[in-house]
Amino acid sequence: MMTHAHETTIPTVTLNNGLRIPQLGFGVFQVPPAETQRIVEDALEAGYRHIDTAAAYRNEAGVGAAIAASGIPREEIFITTKLRNGEQAQAREAFENSCKALAVDYVDLYLIHWPVPSQGMFTEAWKALEEIHASGRSRAIGVSNFLADHLDTLLSASDVVPAVNQIEIHPTFQQQELAAKSRALGIAVEAYSPLGQGADLNAAAVKSLANTYGATPAQIVLSWHLSQGTIVIPKSADSTRMRENLGAVALQLDPAELAEITALESGARAGADPAVAAFSQM
Template sequence: MTNPTVIKLQDGNVMPQLGLGVWQASNEEVVSAIHKALEVGYRSIDTAAAYKNEDGVGKALADAALPRDELFITTKLWNDDQQRPHQALQDSLEKLQLDYVDLYLMHWPVPGKNHYVEAWKGMIELQKQGLAKSIGVCNFQVNHLQRLIDETGVTPVINQIELHPLMQQRQLHAWNATHKIQTESWSPLAQGGAGVFDQQVIRKLAEKYAKTPAQIVIRWHLDSGLVVIPKSVTASRIAENFAVWDFRLDKEELGEIAKLDQGKRLGPDPDTFGS
């Protein structure tokens, strides 16, 4: 297996391009999932205050006894905490048993409540204090991002958005890239492959490369320059999702998958969610 790739963020920090997502995993499930993930080679774990499993993540990391600088840990500021980012991160760090996170993300813009610029200013302070090495956002549309940049002068290093073959968000991805914002995909397999794994092009490529449909889709994210965090609590699936370093898709194949885009959002609409 060749080395997993890393992505350089605009603030100079680097992060693994492939990580483990732990959405919907319980505190118990997340411990064994992370043990398995670290064993097969993952070094990036993506959690959130809203997932209610930071305690489990913290326990797994404490058990792992890996050097802290080998790990890349992401957590997120929940909507209800946008007016208290400092306290929210302190709470998360306590549960994670960490002195800092590598990446702190604002989970949603919640434009209806209009606290996201203030929350971002608080996150900028947290980065200055060393409690978060890098700061970014999730689910931000262009107008939300532009406002952050205009009003604070600090650009998020990451915009983590719903992104999979049926919802490719090419315009937003391109806008992010123009502003040196790394796009990260959540729900990268369209929630367990719903409608993706049975697409003819995916099945054909799986056969060609002797890989599973999930591995083809993960490789598509990697070859598209995206950071990707497939979630699983199943040991075999966790290992399978990481075994994607021995092949690449060519331009033509990426182009075939591009044709699957339907703008089909499976998650909430960022313009209205939480408001």
């Protein structure tokens, strides 16, 4: 069974400003605040060096406490956090609050969490992110859940091309056109819910390949993501599974095997639709 990644170097993706981001990171969406420090400490111990949080998750303080407790130098850990939808008009203040919660002087990547087109404020928020980036407080800035028209609107009104577009991608919901457009613009693609919130692990093709390779279904799906150059942030509260997921970097599927997973596309979105999503996250 391929489980450990300490022997394997996690690959990096070079963003459009030259910053390198570990391609396989660790997400803390829906991790309860009271458990976040322990879980992130386990992830750092397993070998993760890229932690993805958000103000809306209400667990930034736990992430910061884990990083402080780990003894790992700050510059060796890539931290992403995100701007709440309800704070797009107060992005600078929101950013400062995130830094305080994380107990850091800077973050590596700051994202607009959702476009919320009905509120019509994401270009204004982006101007604030450009200033935060220019100040050096966020080494890169990007977006999350931005569809093609949102990217067009943003780019027509801004000076800095987002470094990342973090979107829902998994075998049954691949957003291939949006991913291709993002990449054509020089925007790296990052997948959230990369395992389809677990549902895609039950696909016959995934289980069959896992059996062939003596791997876990999650390793198969993560290897498929990595083969496309996608940044991926699986989440697990189980330290054994955390290590297993890191093992995906040592697994290389052949083109025919990758095509079997790509063929699982069903257009089934698991999360909210960014075209209409308008929750405040407050």
